[in-house]
Amino acid sequence: xxxxxxxxxxxxxxxxxxxxxxxxxxxxxxxxxxxxxxxxxxxxxxxxxxxxxxxxxxxxxxxxxxxxxxxxxxxxxxxxxxxxxxxxxxxxxxxxxxxxxxxxxxxxxxxxxxxxxxxxxxxxxxxxxxxxxx
Amino acid sequence: xxxxxxxxxxxxxxxxxxxxxxxxxxxxxxxxxxxxxxxxxxxxxxxxxxxxxxxxxxxxxxxxxxxxxxxxxxxxxxxxxxxxxxxxxxxxxxxxxxxxxxxxxxxxxxxxxxxxxxxxxxxxxxxxxxxxxxxxxxxxxxxxxxxxxxxxxxxxxxxxxxxxxxxxxxxxxxxxxxxxxxxxxxxxxxxxxxxxxxxxxxxxxxxxxxxxxxxxxxxxxxxxxxxxxxxxxxxxxxxxxxxxxxxxxxxxxxxxxxxxxxxxxxxxxxxxxxxxxxxxxxxxxxxxxxxxxxxxxxxxxxxxxxxxxxxxxxxxxxxxxx
Numbered sequence: 410x411x412x413x414x415x416x417x418x419x420x421x422x423x424x425x426x427x428x429x430x431x432x433x434x435x436x437x438x439x440x441x442x443x444x445x446x447x448x449x450x451x452x453x454x455x456x457x458x459x460x461x462x463x464x465x466x467x468x469x470x471x472x473x474x475x476x477x478x479x480x481x482x483x484x485x486x487x488x489x490x491x492x493x494x495x496x497x498x499x500x501x502x503x504x505x506x507x508x509x510x511x512x513x514x515x516x517x518x519x520x521x522x523x524x525x526x527x528x529x530x531x532x533x534x535x536x537x538x539x540x541x542x543x
Numbered sequence: 544x545x546x547x548x549x550x551x552x553x554x555x556x557x558x559x560x561x562x563x564x565x566x567x568x569x570x571x572x573x574x575x576x577x578x579x580x581x582x583x584x585x586x587x588x589x590x591x592x593x594x595x596x597x598x599x600x601x602x603x604x605x606x607x608x609x610x611x612x613x614x615x616x617x618x619x620x621x622x623x624x625x626x627x628x629x630x631x632x633x634x635x636x637x638x639x640x641x642x643x644x645x646x647x648x649x650x651x652x653x654x655x656x657x658x659x660x661x662x663x664x665x666x667x668x669x670x671x672x673x674x675x676x677x678x679x680x681x682x683x684x685x686x687x688x689x690x691x692x693x694x695x696x697x698x699x700x701x702x703x704x705x706x707x708x709x710x711x712x713x714x715x716x717x718x719x720x721x722x723x724x725x726x727x728x729x730x731x732x733x734x735x736x737x738x739x740x741x742x743x744x745x746x747x748x749x750x751x752x753x754x755x756x757x758x759x760x761x762x763x764x765x766x767x768x769x770x771x772x773x774x775x776x777x778x779x780x781x782x783x784x785x786x787x788x789x790x791x792x793x794x795x796x797x798x799x800x801x802x803x804x805x806x807x808x809x810x811x812x813x814x815x816x817x818x819x820x821x822x823x824x825x826x827x828x829x830x831x832x833x834x835x836x837x838x839x840x841x842x843x844x845x846x847x848x849x850x851x852x853x854x855x856x857x858x859x860x861x862x863x864x865x
Contacts, residue, residue, distance in 0.1 A: 456804050457785070464797055478860060487858035494865050495807060495836055495855070502739070502832045503800065504747025 414468035414534040418443040419459060421451050423481035424516045425473035431520035432527075439524045440531040443471060450474065451512075452485025456496045463505055466541075469534040471527070472512040479516065486514070508537060544679055547653060547720045548593040551625065554717055555588050558649050562623035563616055566604055568597040574676045575661050579604070595678050598658040598701065600813040601625065602633035606642050606771035616647075623649040628709040632811040632846025633768040635714055639849050640809070642771060652712025654723035656680045657696070657704030662823070664699050668692055702734065703814045713847065731812075731844075732835040734828055750796065756822040757795040763816035763826050764802065769809045777801060803829035808837050808853045811846035840864050 420426045426447050432439060448454065451474030459470040472493060474486040493512045500507045511530055515523050555565055559582065569580030569590045577596040582588060601624050603609065607616075616622070626634060631652065637643045664670055668685070675686035683699075685692045697705065708731060710723040730736070738746060764770045764778065777785050778801065786801065787794045810830035817827040837843045841854040841864075 456807075457801060460800060460804070461785075461797070464793075464800065484858065487860065488855075490862065490865055491840075491855055491858055494840065495833065496804075498836045498840075499803070499832060501743055502735075502746065503750055503796070503829070504743055506743060 413440060413442045414531060414539070416443045416469040416471055416531065416534060417459070417462040417467045418445040419451070419454055419470070419472045420445050420447055421474040421486070422447055422449050424475035424479065425523070427517035428515040428519050428523045431517065432523045435520050437520055437524040439527045442531045442534070443527055450480065450482050450485035451489035452480070452482065454489055454492070456492050459510060460496065463500070463509060463540070468537070468540045469509045469511070469530060471530055473515045476514040476516055506537060508533060509540065544593060548591065550719045551593060551651065551653070552588050552591055554651055554719060555582065555591060555623070556585060558623050559585060559588070561621055562649055563620045564622050566601045566622065566624040568592050568599070568625065571596070574673060575664065575670055595657070595659045595683060596661070597627070598818065600630045600633060600768055600815045602630050602637065602768040603766055603815065605634065605637060605648065605768070608771040608773040621647050621649055623651070625651050625653065626712045626715065627653060627655040628707070628711050628713060629703065629813050631712040631714050632709065633813055635849055636769060636809060636811050636846040639851065639853065650712065650715045652715025652718040654720050655707070655710050656723065657700040657707060659683065659699050660701045664694065667694060667699070701814065703812065706730065706733070714849070732831055734825070735832050735835050738828060751792060753824045754795040754799060755792040757790070757798070757824055758822060759790045759795060759798060760821060762819045762821065766815045766819045767806070768813065768815070769806065769811065799826060799829060803833060806830040807833040808843065808855045809845060810834055
């Protein structure tokens, strides 16, 4: 039987972490595949952080923050959006499947959306199989 | 090229009293190499050289963090230097990043007809036997004791010179010679596109093979004009310990990925990293890929305009292409 994939989640403290918490407290069922790392803001994410996770053998990386325009620090996620898009487009060039990286925007009230995203992304990673440690 | 050299020497003598150093090209260890030359005295101006082997990007000497020990200039002291078109992009980028002050450099600009890649030449002829070289704008003649060899210039130019978009210095205080027409129909990211035709697995294998050769000499970092975090370089610190000291395929890959991301939107495609690589790894392709994506997403080309903000240092609430 295939084991649960290892997905690293980088979540912003203000929206997505609260959103994931909301999914938990509302008892929404979701796969136990995401290991969450809580950050003050997606603007904190140095693109090297998700990249290192992938290079060191994580099966997937899920990044989530406030919706653009809703950032607690007003503009952190707008910088992050550019960086993460660049990372996403760069990955295939060095031979890493870009499907292993996903960045989404989940607000504090979107527990159900978080549940759906985790389920969907876990399925996608399962299809890709285990990442070989680079 | 000789007339330009004569004019360059004249100009250099003119500005020498204003600057502490004049950085230019001198003859190298053989006929097929030139080397950077630092002129301080008037007598040294005769040692100036200008030929098809002046490939070095002299901008690498500009950021104060990269100066050798004992090279501290007093505030207000200036540096003069000679710049080709491609190198001038690095200067423009350093100015845009506010890493250097425009008032402290005096730039002499030139038209450039492309530089010759000695490695490509080596594949064609036994370069050790060459004892005379004649060159002008269009061709190069190499002489050995026995005979004369001529080579088609297009076959032995550096890759970046074959289709040159910026043959004239983009920013200069004094421009010498007549401007050269840029090549037509240039595909600036051609090599990247070539690699992108491979499948994901093939590309992965390609880089595995390349990175396995890396000996982590860090020459690519040291020569890079925009890599100037001299004492704070992430590749040298242990706190946080981003990278292992061990040299193996995995940490080499990680080393080059770190460099690629630190150069995102900053690389000016001078190709020095690939040129100095003793293992001939085409490292410049990584940063070039970044540049091609930034061009596609934001229409950004680094080192063209001093006043443009690099795209990763800014944002728009409504992005056009994200």
